[in-house]
Amino acid sequence: xxxxxxxxxxxxxxxxxxxxxxxxxxxxxxxxxxxxxxxxxxxxxxxxxxxxxxxxxxxxxxxxxxxxxxxxxxxxxxxxxxxxxxxxxxxxxxxxxxxxxxxxxxxxxxxxx
Amino acid sequence: xxxxxxxxxxxxxxxxxxxxxxxxxxxxxxxxxxxxxxxxxxxxxxxxxxxxxxxxxxxxxxxxxxxxxxxxxxxxxxxxxxxxxxxxxxxxxxxxxxxxxxxxxxxxxxxxx
Numbered sequence: 001x002x003x004x005x006x007x008x009x010x011x012x013x014x015x016x017x018x019x020x021x022x023x024x025x026x027x028x029x030x031x032x033x034x035x036x037x038x039x040x041x042x043x044x045x046x047x048x049x050x051x052x053x054x055x056x057x058x059x060x061x062x063x064x065x066x067x068x069x070x071x072x073x074x075x076x077x078x079x080x081x082x083x084x085x086x087x088x089x090x091x092x093x094x095x096x097x098x099x100x101x102x103x104x105x106x107x108x109x110x111x112x113x
Numbered sequence: 114x115x116x117x118x119x120x121x122x123x124x125x126x127x128x129x130x131x132x133x134x135x136x137x138x139x140x141x142x143x144x145x146x147x148x149x150x151x152x153x154x155x156x157x158x159x160x161x162x163x164x165x166x167x168x169x170x171x172x173x174x175x176x177x178x179x180x181x182x183x184x185x186x187x188x189x190x191x192x193x194x195x196x197x198x199x200x201x202x203x204x205x206x207x208x209x210x211x212x213x214x215x216x217x218x219x220x221x222x223x224x225x226x
Contacts, residue, residue, distance in 0.1 A: 004155075009153070034214055041220065041222065042220065043117075043119075043203055043205075043220050044156070044203070044217050045217070046214040046215075046216070049214060089156065100158060100161065100171070101158075102158075103148075103155045103156040103157075104155055105154060105155040106155050
């Protein structure tokens with residue numbers, strides 16, 4: 001049972017344009033969401049997060065939007081740069097004593113020069 | 114400088130052999146985690162530990178074992194009982210809190226010959 005889903009395995013965008021990566025979740029108890037970026041053969045690095053009490057969080061070129069009623073979040077990258085090419089994972093946690101992070105399957109973003 | 118160190122980065126094993134992956138952190142984090150990454154399946158939780166001398170099974174613990182004798186160290190043993198051990202293994206940590214991101218190591222690639 002995949003609680004966090006990234007339905008697009010890959011996305012290709014032109015340099016300078018907007019990249020939009022999507023993520024859906026099924027568990028209404030999730031209250032904290034994160035995006036990670038990962039290059040091949042390296043560990044993921046944290047990008048940006050959002051709490052369920054907000055619907056938007058912005059950090060430089062990265063903005064995360066949360067739609068709780070639709071159980072959907074998205075990551076916007078503007079403008080996209082070739083160095084943004086990587087796999088992006090969304091993750092969610094539902095609080096509680098363990099607060100485990102549940103990861104999606106990832107979306108491979110390719111930014112074309 | 115602080116961080117998470119995983120070793121070895123690449124490891125080859127014959128079928129039927131146990132192998133231990135090392136994970137050391139000097140971030141003074143209480144909680145540590147082991148994830149496995151397979152193509153198209155994202156990151157799946159193997160084991161986690163929130164405090165020394167205590168650990169819990171994650172979603173795919175069968176065929177794996179861990180120990181947490183020191184706060185800094187959380188080694189993972191891949192036993193011969195693990196049916197598909199070839200994968201990229203990631204260790205992570207975070208301060209013992211109910212929110213916040215995980216900090217990941219660089220990963221270890223295990224290949225069973």
